[in-house]
Amino acid sequence: MLIASTAGSWQQQLSDVITDPDELLRTLNLDASQLSVSAQVLKQFPLRVPRSFAARMQAGNPSDPLLLQVLPSDKEGDDTPGFDFDPLSESDFNPQPGILHKYHGRVLALVAPHCAVHCRYCFRRHFPYEENTPGRQAWEQSLEWLAGQPEIHEVIYSGGDPLAASDKYLAWLTNRISEIPHIGRLRIHTRTPVMIPARVNDELLAWLSDCRLQKVMVIHVNHANEIDAEVTEALQNLRRAGVTLLNQSVLLKGVNDSAAALIDLSERLMDAQVMPYYLHVLDRVQGVAHFDVSETYALQLMAELKEKLPGYLVPRLVREVPGASSKTGLQ
Ligand code: SF4
Numbered sequence: 014m015l016i017a018s019t020a021g022s023w024q025q026q027l028s029d030v031i032t033d034p035d036e037l038l039r040t041l042n043l044d045a046s047q048l049s050v051s052a053q054v055l056k057q058f059p060l061r062v063p064r065s066f067a068a069r070m071q072a073g074n075p076s077d078p079l080l081l082q083v084l085p086s087d088k089e090g091d092d093t094p095g096f097d098f099d100p101l102s103e104s105d106f107n108p109q110p111g112i113l114h115k116y117h118g119r120v121l122a123l124v125a126p127h128c129a130v131h132c133r134y135c136f137r138r139h140f141p142y143e144e145n146t147p148g149r150q151a152w153e154q155s156l157e158w159l160a161g162q163p164e165i166h167e168v169i170y171s172g173g174d175p176l177a178a179s180d181k182y183l184a185w186l187t188n189r190i191s192e193i194p195h196i197g198r199l200r201i202h203t204r205t206p207v208m209i210p211a212r213v214n215d216e217l218l219a220w221l222s223d224c225r226l227q228k229v230m231v232i233h234v235n236h237a238n239e240i241d242a243e244v245t246e247a248l249q250n251l252r253r254a255g256v257t258l259l260n261q262s263v264l265l266k267g268v269n270d271s272a273a274a275l276i277d278l279s280e281r282l283m284d285a286q287v288m289p290y291y292l293h294v295l296d297r298v299q300g301v302a303h304f305d306v307s308e309t310y311a312l313q314l315m316a317e318l319k320e321k322l323p324g325y326l327v328p329r330l331v332r333e334v335p336g337a338s339s340k341t342g343l344q
Contacts, residue, residue: 023205023212027129027177031062034085041080042072050085058138058300060085061131063208069241078236078268082132086303089133093302109155111147116339119167119200120159124186128174129208134265134304136296136333137173152186160193167198176205176212184220191225199226202261204233206247207240213247221254228256231290235262235269237281245285252286259290262328264311265304272317279318279326289328291340296333308332308343315344 021029031037037060038045062083070079106115113121126146131138147155159165168190175183190196205212221228230251234240248258260282262269269275279289292315295305311330318327331340 021211023209023214026063026065026209026211029064030129031064031067032060034060037062037067037080037084040067040072041070041074041077043075048084049087051087051090054085054087054089054300058085058089058131058133058135061128063129065210065243066130066208066239069238071238076267077238078274079238081267082134082235082265083130085133088303089300091300091302093299096297096299096302109158110151112155112158113171114165118164119169120162120165121169121171122155122175122186122190123172124170124175124183125173125178127177128172129177129205129212132204134263134295134301136298136301138298138300149185152189156189156193159190159196163195166195167200168196169200169202171202174203174205175201176203176217180214180216180220183217187220187224187226197227198229199224200229200231202231202233206230206251207232207234207244210243210247213250218250218254221251221256228254229259230256231259231261232287233262234260234278234282234287235265236274237277240281240285248285248287258287260287260328261291261293262289263293263295263304264306264314264330265295266306267304270306270310270314272314272321275314275318276321279322279328283326289326292328292330293340294330294332294343312343 031040034048034050034055035045038048060083066079066083070077074080106113108114111123113123115121123146159168170183187199190199232248252258262278264270269278275292282289292311294308294311295301297305315327315330329340330343332343334341
């Protein structure tokens with residue numbers, strides 16, 4: 014049995030997320046007294062779950078794959094060797110406020126310091142957002158820097174989650190970026206249309222449609238159950254606005270670490286006309302080791318996917334290596 018969904022504008026849904034683990038478990042008819050999570054873990058990375066996402070979880074199932082992505086655990090306090098606070102060394106690639114320049118020809122613009130949801134495995138859970146959330150004035154300085162980098166052709170909106178920002182702000186920034194002649198493509202990395210499908214509203218579709226840049230959106234779905242009719246409709250509307258849709262997932266123990274779950278995910282994405290793009294092995298950030306899947310097992314899963322799916326539905330298994338010129342393929 015699934016619990017009932019909620020409605021309201023995306024802004025209302027964004028501010029009315031579930032922040033209390035007990036409430037989340039009670040909503041799902043689960044025994045909250047069995048949850049063991051310290052105040053320290055919650056202080057460091059609070060719980061945030063949009064009600065529309067909780068509505069896709071199965072009531073009464075403590076191993077629900079959507080629940081496990083967001084439920085805090087005391088294991089997050091473990092100090093695991095090989096897991097770091099800045100596993101991708103992103104602070105080394107931060108030339109301007111709000112800009113990460115890791116790859117040739119493209120830059121990441123950190124346009125929002127927060128997300129609709131807090132994914133417990135997030136590799137930016139320790140990122141210093143307070144130093145990287147430029148206001149309009151600081152953006153002018155970063156835009157000037159961008160205008161002087163003719164080898165950069167693509168701007169990637171990242172965060173946090175860029176679609177947690179207002180459309181007024183995003184339309185302004187996109188407009189300013191599109192004035193730079195050598196920028197031809199805008200890519201948006203976001204989980205919000207999946208968490209809160211109402212985020213894909215008329216204002217968002219209007220500035221996307223009006224923008225001269227080629228538009229690619231990389232959504233983030235880890236399990237087929239995340240895609241319901243509302244999410245499918247939101248994705249359809251984005252496609253109609255001229256947005257190419259790709260998906261990236263993270264391979265997570267207990268969530269999607271079986272060939273059956275990954276095949277189901279690829280099929281469901283295709284039904285929603287989204288191409289599977291990347292399957293990431295976990296970035297080794299402190300506090301997430303309990304989600305780790307060994308590379309050997311990941312490769313076994315990929316072999317099974319290749320056997321059972323058409324090639325275009327098999328995502329690329331990748332790892333992000335600090336300083337590498339692109340994602341590192343593992344197949
Ligand atoms: S939506 Fe992305 S950036 Fe935000 S918490 Fe989840 S993984 Fe991290």
